[in-house]
Amino acid sequence: MKNIPSTPSFLTRITIDDLERWSFEPNNIDVSNGPGKTVLVFNYTNANPSDTPSIYISYYSYYQDTINQDNIFTGYFNETTKLFNIPIVLREKLFTRSLSYNLTSAPNPIPSSMINMKFGNDALLNVTSKYADEMGPVINNIIQYPKGLINIGDSETMNIGWNFTITDEPSGFYNGYALIYSDLDPIPYNISFSVFNAIKGNEFNGEYSITVPINGNCRTSTYRIHFVLFDYLGNLATSVANDINDVSTPQAINPFYKLYGNPTTESLLSIQVICSMTQDIYPPKLIEFNINSPLIIDVGSNDRRFSANFTVTDDYSGISTLFKNNPNLYFMDYFGKVFSMKSNFDSITPDGLLATYTVDGQLPFGFGIKGTILLSIYGIVDNHFNFGGISTSELERRSQPYLLKTEFSLDTPVLESSDRLYTNGGNLYIYGKRMGLDNDSVTCQIDYNDGKGYQSIFIIFRSSSILQIKTTEILSSYIKVKIVVNTTSSNELIIYKYVAPNPKRPTLPALNCPGTPQCSNNGVCQTSTGECKCNSLWSGPDYDTRLSYRYTNEIPLVTNVSVNIEYFTKETEITFANKELIMLPSTIKYTINLSTFNFTSKLNTLQLVMSATIGTSSSSCSLKSFNNDTKNIQWIKLNIDQQSLYGKFLDVAEIDGFTTIISNTLLDSEFETKDTSSQLQTYIGINIPNFDNIATLRSRLFDAH
Known part of the structure; x- marks a missing residue:
């Protein structure tokens, strides 16, 4: 030997x-x-x-x-x-x-x-890398739909869900899925979505909506949402708990980290549904089980198909028709190894109390090689989340099918899988069982799907479980391979060509700019952002005014704060936080640096308050205007007669050397500003995320002429 x-x-x-x-x-x-x-x-x-x-x-x-x-x-x-x-x-x-x-x-x-x-x-x-990104997408805010407790009547149907914002820079959110769990149902709704499902915004800052239907035939429960999110670079963020001792699973960032630590925002992740229907406390039951495939299966052959159907009943709330709640048929071999097949919904009676399911699939090669496989069915669910099932012994007691007989043939080669198949071909390893011993005659055939059918190909290396061939260029989307050991042919293995992921980014619609005509003919509309790039000597959201101002600023000294003020006498283009900014003549740019701050928790944030005031000795007209969202201020303008103060705020900063999304909040109501016809004042809160070393807020721009 x-x-x-x-x-x-x-x-x-x-x-x-x-x-x-x-x-x-x-x-x-x-x-x-x-x-x-x-x-x-x-x-x-x-x-x-x-x-x-x-x-x-x-x-x-x-x-x-x-x-x-x-x-x-x-x-x-x-x-x-x-x-x-x-x-x-x-x-x-x-x-x-x-x-x-x-x-x-x-x-x-x-x-x-x-x-x-x-x-x-x-x-x-x-x-x-100057612009590194190994962090997954983040949920910036989330809103329940509908808000508060939900009451639903017996005959009602409604949608519940969440509207949320995903931010990811500089790579951009690509895709992911939401998992919605009930406290009574361990099997979640699994809803996939991508950047192309955004209802507003783009891959860097987009708004999304996830909903699930709730029927009045329900049981009071609380639903909670979790996310698994990926950006265009494959960086992961997940709120699904991982075992911290499992080194094979990356401990990715939790996309909810900005919401944790505050009971109010944490409560937005769950929705309680109050059902008025009388609660069903009894689980559904199996009443019939039939095996349609042979009762003896050759688990050493290429035909290891098993098929069956079964009928279940529930006396009150009825059988759940959600696919996620379809029952599973379990197979257990002599060694205690378990394999399962998920059933498919077949039919249900009009009253919803009687349902039939089918099971159809291939058993694993060699499963049950000792001659016997025991059967059981679990995961039968009704509409009130009562779970039913039936054990092997109970199936036997009811004279229902409870086991399969197996045999194991020794002469059929089985091809199971292969390495990746690339366009330019090359070495390809194919894996299987009984692929020939040293003294066996083994040939390999390949079909390039080019209309020429199967043709022989040289085997570089082979053993009883692996063989190596070298393919030519792959022009089709897949090839087919089979082998013949002595005179016995294997199954046909279809191998799909590997195509490297090349995720597409959404094409955003052109956005209009403010002003009539756009930018008041004093600037160029940037259709990607909906903002105006103004001509020299013009400013404002739609560049319809010439401005002059006086500025005062007070910053509470809670850490080392340095403020650099730069005045521009001519139009200058600068770059900050990966954004190109135009400094117009008579613009003052503020660069604010905050050194290390002693946060008591990694979940805490910091707010820096800036104040701006404009006034005259006498006036008859004053006006304060800003964009509509007071929690995300982008610009503000104070007007007294012919004098104006205009401030523009960016939504990014450099936090510990990385470009980070921030927000700016109008705080006039908190500070109770006293505006008159001769004086206007405003307070803006710059919301800074938790940082370790330094936060640079060069994104505060005030333009005046």
Whole structure:
């Protein structure tokens, strides 16, 4: 008998001592504005030009156990340099640091820490970024719909839900899903949505709405919303609790972190529904169970199909018809391993008290190999969240089907899966069972879906559970592969071509600017923002006035605060927090820096109050105007006769060196300003999120002429 090799021939055996050369060219990659590229150039003793070494880049050190296929890069032997090259593409906006990686090898992968000890700085894979983003999207505010307690009558139907705002800069929110749990139902509503579902705004700051229907045939319960959100770079934010001891799961930021710590805002995450219908306290019951497939299944063949139907009843509230509440059929083998199939809703009587479900699917290869599989049904749910089920012993007692017999044939090859199939083809590994021993005759056939049908392809390597082939360029969306072991053919494995994600951003409609005509013919409308870029010597929201002003400002000194004031005599373009700003002649720009503040909690925020006053010795007319949202002030204008004071506020700041969304609130009612015909005063609260080192608020702009 042949000895089984300790290392499969398709996996290169390399140790740290075998490495002769190692360098990344370049090894300092800027990923500020897009993906970065580099090439790993290396060599090792006893190398074979047919080797295809690979490297795995780990972006997050805290979940090394999870393998992201997008971060595996495979190389080739460069015949010119006689060295191995692995081209690597790094995702954009990573924080500046040295990345961890592993060289794939047998018997164990070689970590970057060991390679660094041998090759020093040449082994460092450094990334730099001026605008890093590894944080997922955030829920900025949320509103219940409808508000308060909800009372619903027996025959009513209504929608409940939430309207909410998602912010994410600089990458932008891409997609995610909402999970809505009831305190009586452990199975949530799962509602997927994306930036294209925004009812207002864009990927950086957009408003969304999620609703679910509630029928009056219900039981009083409280519904709570959770989110799993991703931005365009794949950064995750989730409010679904993870086990903090599970290192394979990233401890992502909670998108509700801005709402926690305040009982009022936390209460907005749940909605209580009061149902007037008398409560049903009895669970539904199974009354009939039929198996439609053979009672003996060959779990070693390619046909392991099982099908059945069953009927359930509920005497009062009726059977729930929500797909999430469809029952599950459970299979348990001799070793206690459990497999389940979710049923599909088939029919229900007009009164809703009797429902039929079907089950149809394939059992796993080899499941129940010892000859017996026990059956049970659980998760039968009525409209009042009573859960019913039936055990194996109870099925047997009722003379219902309660077990399956199995057999296990030994001659049928089974193809199960493969590695990724790329457009340019190349090495492809296919996995399965009983794919041939050393003395067997094994052939592989491939159909490129090009109209030529199946054709033979050379097998580079094979064992009883894996084979390696090399495909040509893939022009279709998928290929089909099968093998023949001796004279027995396998199943047909369909392999879809991998297409790298390329998420599209929404095309925003052109926005109109204020003024008639737009910008009062004294500026150019920026259709992407709905704001005017004014001509020289003009300002205001629609640039219809010339301005002059006097300004006073008081800031309570609760931390080290420095204010730099810059006066512009000519039009100047500056950049702040990734935004281009036009400073017009006679504009004063304020740069406010706050040093470390001793927050008592990471959930606390800080509000900096600015005051502006305009007045004359005598006047007959005064006017204060601002945009409609007092909780998110963008501009304010104070007019007394021919004198005007105009202030413009940005919604971003630089917090600990990162661009961050902020808001500005009108506080005139809190400070009880006393406006007269000769004097106007306003107070604006700049709402600063929690920070560690420094907050820069250069976004406060006052223009006057």
